[in-house]
Amino acid sequence: MGSIFSQISAVVAMNIRSLPQRFWMSLAMVIASAVVVAILLAFLAMAKGFSATLDSAGSENVAIFTREGSAAELNSVISRDQVNIIETAPGVVKDENGPVISPELYVIVDGIKKSSQTEANIPLRGIDERGFAMRKNVQITDGRMFTPGTNEMIVGAGILREFDGFALGEEVRFGKVIWKVVGVFSTGGNVFESELWADVKVLQSLYNRGSSYQTARVQMSSPNDLEAVRKFVADDPRLNLDVETEEAYFKAQGKQLSYMAYFGWIISSIMALGALAGALNTMYTSVAERAREIATLRAIGFSSLSAFVGTIVEALVLAAIGGAFGSIVAFLLFDGLNASTLGGSFTQVVFSFEMTGDLFIQGGIIALMIGFLSGFFPAFRAARLPVIVAFRNAA
Amino acid sequence: MTDNILFDLKGVHKSFTRGKETIKIFDGLDMQIKKGDFLAIMGPSGSGKTTLLNMLGGVDQPTSGEVLFDGSRVDTLSEGQLSKWRANNIGFIFQFYNLMPMLSAARNVELPLLLTNLSKKDRKNSVETALKLVELADRASHLPKEMSGGQQQRVAIARAIVSDPKLLLCDEPTGDLDRHTADEILEMLQLLNEKFGKTIVMVTHDPSAAKYAKRTLHLDKGEFVEKDLAA
Ligand SMILES: Nc1ncnc2c1ncn2[C@@H]1O[C@H](COP(=O)(O)OP(=O)(O)OP(=O)(O)O)[C@@H](O)[C@H]1O
Ligand SMILES: [Mg+2]
Numbered sequence: 001m002g003s004i005f006s007q008i009s010a011v012v013a014m015n016i017r018s019l020p021q022r023f024w025m026s027l028a029m030v031i032a033s034a035v036v037v038a039i040l041l042a043f044l045a046m047a048k049g050f051s052a053t054l055d056s057a058g059s060e061n062v063a064i065f066t067r068e069g070s071a072a073e074l075n076s077v078i079s080r081d082q083v084n085i086i087e088t089a090p091g092v093v094k095d096e097n098g099p100v101i102s103p104e105l106y107v108i109v110d111g112i113k114k115s116s117q118t119e120a121n122i123p124l125r126g127i128d129e130r131g132f133a134m135r136k137n138v139q140i141t142d143g144r145m146f147t148p149g150t151n152e153m154i155v156g157a158g159i160l161r162e163f164d165g166f167a168l169g170e171e172v173r174f175g176k177v178i179w180k181v182v183g184v185f186s187t188g189g190n191v192f193e194s195e196l197w198a199d200v201k202v203l204q205s206l207y208n209r210g211s212s213y214q215t216a217r218v219q220m221s222s223p224n225d226l227e228a229v230r231k232f233v234a235d236d237p238r239l240n241l242d243v244e245t246e247e248a249y250f251k252a253q254g255k256q257l258s259y260m261a262y263f264g265w266i267i268s269s270i271m272a273l274g275a276l277a278g279a280l281n282t283m284y285t286s287v288a289e290r291a292r293e294i295a296t297l298r299a300i301g302f303s304s305l306s307a308f309v310g311t312i313v314e315a316l317v318l319a320a321i322g323g324a325f326g327s328i329v330a331f332l333l334f335d336g337l338n339a340s341t342l343g344g345s346f347t348q349v350v351f352s353f354e355m356t357g358d359l360f361i362q363g364g365i366i367a368l369m370i371g372f373l374s375g376f377f378p379a380f381r382a383a384r385l386p387v388i389v390a391f392r393n394a395a
Numbered sequence: 396m397t398d399n400i401l402f403d404l405k406g407v408h409k410s411f412t413r414g415k416e417t418i419k420i421f422d423g424l425d426m427q428i429k430k431g432d433f434l435a436i437m438g439p440s441g442s443g444k445t446t447l448l449n450m451l452g453g454v455d456q457p458t459s460g461e462v463l464f465d466g467s468r469v470d471t472l473s474e475g476q477l478s479k480w481r482a483n484n485i486g487f488i489f490q491f492y493n494l495m496p497m498l499s500a501a502r503n504v505e506l507p508l509l510l511t512n513l514s515k516k517d518r519k520n521s522v523e524t525a526l527k528l529v530e531l532a533d534r535a536s537h538l539p540k541e542m543s544g545g546q547q548q549r550v551a552i553a554r555a556i557v558s559d560p561k562l563l564l565c566d567e568p569t570g571d572l573d574r575h576t577a578d579e580i581l582e583m584l585q586l587l588n589e590k591f592g593k594t595i596v597m598v599t600h601d602p603s604a605a606k607y608a609k610r611t612l613h614l615d616k617g618e619f620v621e622k623d624l625a626a
Contacts, residue, residue, distance in 0.1 A: 391445055
């Protein structure tokens, strides 16, 4: 029989057209599905935005050295002597001023968040002209670069946006030291914009670091040079250091909020269970209200498969409408939303939520799962509905 | 010999169990329905009229015994086979019409044709013919709620005959209609029986409805008591 398809599509069309008769029940299911999807997308967009902020920060042509096992810049120490040895490593690009290397300091200072008016940690990075130039897409957007040897600093655009008191020209006090903000820089939205930068030599003396640093970055001409650098470090017992590309370093840091995505899935799955209870109720009610119609169609000769598919498609349609609605709401509310959160080193990372196509697919998946699960058992009931129901006297 | 027998019921038993209680409706019922018959089934409420009709329509199965349609068993068919068998052989007419409320008259009538391989155009033609027969061609695009009870039942009749089944099963087709409208419906059934050769089995409470039939069987306590109509 070539009619299975026309049977099923007729039943599906009938169910969809009769939805207005079950408007409130159906709406409840749509809303439940929308809420679940919106919440999932919020978490996913947060995780996505955070990792994008870190992923995009690192350059594949920069090798970053940290003390062995320190995992993050904050915990690392590198001596001047080690920096001198690194300079001689193969693969380090040289220009007219010698090897392109940036030994850096990374300390934590306090700032007041605009949103909550609470204190939060901000990284203050000691850097020099070379380190500045090594950053991708770096640019002074306002004011000027700090003058080496002075208490001047430049602030990342994200800090300016999310924290009080870092406007151009303001004086900022950390401990006993007063700094002057002389410039604003941007790095195209990545994690460096959540930092303050000042002269590394000034920081060394103000923070009693002597001649030691925390990390060193070197410019390579290609990521392939990393192997040589790595071998050089391994062969020299004085260099108890880890080295990897800056890109890989930040990718690893970016994973730190990937639990947000899992968390989002767990929260929304729990909520989906609640939504499912409501949706099951909607669908069982739908089958009960359509019982006479289903039975009549079965008496006419429609297959039980058509009753099954008709019901499950109704559930999928309702859940999908909810999913689309939830996606739109999530997009309007969350896409591009600025947030800051604790980054890998207990410092604030300023980032924005990022809603991308693959997230909508995930939202669609959870919506369709709600639809399928809430439709399946009622559809089974519809398929097994005794045809006798068509003859019952209840009008 | 069986050539002109449409239905042959042999030793049909039917009982319902409700909890611990078993209610026997039929206890060895034998019955034959000839092709081209117009049979009215009467009897007191609860006597098993609807149950019998359901067994004829393959909607309900006997507890034991045989139901033969055109010489072959239908009580042993699977659900899926029964669906197809019903689609090919039977038109149902219900007391409460059982139209799909969201579909127009034409769409309602078209439903059984969706189970065939007819093209869209052929379906449209058949629907038009059926609606013309029940004198509702001008109501094709109307929804059930826009029509009177009698008109709805005529749409239901059109739906029952559109795929040209041999047999019409009607459970109190005029039970919800006034006398005049009921007569129109019954005349229509009579026409379908006489001019189009449909075999009709009609359950009714109404003796004047039964008069339109060729013969009437009285069901009482699971047994047939044949009464003379002329009486
Ligand atoms: N599914 C069922 N489960 C249990 N008992 C049933 C079922 N269907 C029918 N019965 C019982 O079987 C008996 C016959 O029912 P049936 O509907 O065939 O009667 P009827 O002659 O059509 O009555 P009415 O004139 O009121 O329509 C009744 O006692 C009824 O309660
Ligand atoms: Mg009855």
